[in-house]
Amino acid sequence: MRTRTRNLLTSLIAVALVIPMATPAQSAPIGNPANNLKGTVIDDSMFGLHVKDAQNGVWPSIRFGSIRLWDNDTAWANIETSRGVFNWTALDNTVANANKNGMSDILMVLSGTPAWATNQRNPIALPAPDASGIPANMADWDNWVRAVATRYKGKIKIYQPWNEANLSTFYTGTPAQMAELTKRTYDIIKGIDPSATIVAPSTGTRLGGPFKKFYPAFLKELKALDWPVDVWAAHTYPASLGDTNDRQELANNWIDFLKAAGAPNLPLWDTENNYGLGGPGPENPEQDIEGTKAANWTAITYLDALRLGISRVYMYQWGPFNDLWGIQYNEGAAGAVAMETLQDWIVGTTYRGCKEVKRKVTCKFGTQSGINQVVYSEAGNKTFKAKKQYKQMCQLDGSCTAIPANGKVRTQGPVLLKR
Numbered sequence: 574m575r576t577r578t579r580n581l582l583t584s585l586i587a588v589a590l591v592i593p594m595a596t597p598a599q600s601a602p603i604g605n606p607a608n609n610l611k612g613t614v615i616d617d618s619m620f621g622l623h624v625k626d627a628q629n630g631v632w633p634s635i636r637f638g639s640i641r642l643w644d645n646d647t648a649w650a651n652i653e654t655s656r657g658v659f660n661w662t663a664l665d666n667t668v669a670n671a672n673k674n675g676m677s678d679i680l681m682v683l684s685g686t687p688a689w690a691t692n693q694r695n696p697i698a699l700p701a702p703d704a705s706g707i708p709a710n711m712a713d714w715d716n717w718v719r720a721v722a723t724r725y726k727g728k729i730k731i732y733q734p735w736n737e738a739n740l741s742t743f744y745t746g747t748p749a750q751m752a753e754l755t756k757r758t759y760d761i762i763k764g765i766d767p768s769a770t771i772v773a774p775s776t777g778t779r780l781g782g783p784f785k786k787f788y789p790a791f792l793k794e795l796k797a798l799d800w801p802v803d804v805w806a807a808h809t810y811p812a813s814l815g816d817t818n819d820r821q822e823l824a825n826n827w828i829d830f831l832k833a834a835g836a837p838n839l840p841l842w843d844t845e846n847n848y849g850l851g852g853p854g855p856e857n858p859e860q861d862i863e864g865t866k867a868a869n870w871t872a873i874t875y876l877d878a879l880r881l882g883i884s885r886v887y888m889y890q891w892g893p894f895n896d897l898w899g900i901q902y903n904e905g906a907a908g909a910v911a912m913e914t915l916q917d918w919i920v921g922t923t924y925r926g927c928k929e930v931k932r933k934v935t936c937k938f939g940t941q942s943g944i945n946q947v948v949y950s951e952a953g954n955k956t957f958k959a960k961k962q963y964k965q966m967c968q969l970d971g972s973c974t975a976i977p978a979n980g981k982v983r984t985q986g987p988v989l990l991k992r
Contacts, residue, residue: 609838609882610924615938617920618678619875619885620912622902623845625892628663632674633891634904635913638920639678640671641844641887643736648685649717650701655689656713659720668728680772680844680887681725683718683758684735684743690714693745707746711757718758722765730766733844734758735774737808739787748787752794759801773802775844778823779810780853788827792834800837808845813857813899815848817873818951824881842885846874849899862899868911868969869986871900873949875915876936876987880927888912911969918947918967918989933957942992949987957982963990 617638646663691706698705811819851859925937
């Protein structure tokens with residue numbers, strides 16, 4: 574069973590600061606998102622995580638600013654066991670665990686249709702058999718959304734109707750049906766809690782065929798309903814052999830689709846991400862990404878997000894070792910240490926933009942004492958010439974050393990230059 578599940582996941586899982594909402598009908602078309610975040614103060618909510626067994630009391634030992642509830646026994650299929658019969662235990666426990674640990678920024682994914690509520694049979698659906706089906710009666714969906722939003726008003730403030738709606742593992746309805754479901758979700762939740770944020774159903778980008786077939790059609794249908802979302806979402810897992818540059822290309826493809834559709838200029842979130850996930854196809858076996866590479870790729874993922882105008886990234890996931898994905902996030906793991914270190918460097922600073930010259934990237938962050946820089950290379954080790962005002966160079970493991978007298982800094986992964 575484990576091998577079967579592993580193969581299914583590696584084949585089909587495609588894997589983001591709260592910004593004030595805009596009324597969809599009044600939002601201008603999306604422009605150049607790379608400029609959207611310049612001048613903003615970086616909030617810790619940019620650094621999101623999924624947490625395995627959060628419903629059972631598990632909590633990361635590193636700092637992070639936002640959590641997305643997926644694979645926590647909190648899907649619709651897990652909670653509404655039969656029409657009107659709800660088992661809220663896992664979701665209650667997860668919210669209580671988050672609150673106990675000072676976390677109020679909770680993104681709830683509403684999807685996962687119970688078998689009793691759909692006529693579309695799919696035994697290999699996730700997170701449960703048949704959970705990919707569109708509700709046979711949309712009134713069942715409405716009642717589910719209304720029940721969640723009423724019970725957790727003031728406790729959960731961010732909702733996402735569906736996970737990876739372009740992949741048959743998670744959704745087997747049409748783009749038009751998903752647009753209608755999104756509109757219903759928006760109207761119901763806003764009616765109960767006008768301050769809530771509705772994140773668009775996520776789209777997986779790594780499988781080009783399902784992405785291109787579903788997403789433009791979905792955006793067309795959503796436009797006809799006056800764009801009933803507050804945030805755009807994608808999952809930019811690259812193919813298993815892909816790196817941060819490949820992830821950046823997938824993100825650009827997603828943004829290009831939004832532009833082509835005339836989508837409103839709303840925040841962009843990457844609501845699930847990692848590397849090394851097996852597939853697509855046998856020529857892309859799963860990869861373990863460890864040590865310095867795991868640290869560098871984690872940090873570059875967030876820094877590239879700033880360059881792309883993506884204001885949140887939720888990494889998948891904190892928990893014990895699992896070889897389905899390449900970068901592990903757990904106590905002492907290089908990726909987890911890098912995530913916390915990068916927060917130390919940039920949370921609370923003002924983002925001043927990044928500049929790329931010959932694949933060397935320099936990002937500037939305003940602090941009370943002046944401008945700090947984070948520098949890194951997109952192609953192997955590179956030498957940077959630090960300006961004289963910078964005295965220290967800090968690594969992603971948290972260590973800092975004096976910059977050499979000649980000012981030359983040779984690095985592949987991100988380093989912080991500070992006064």
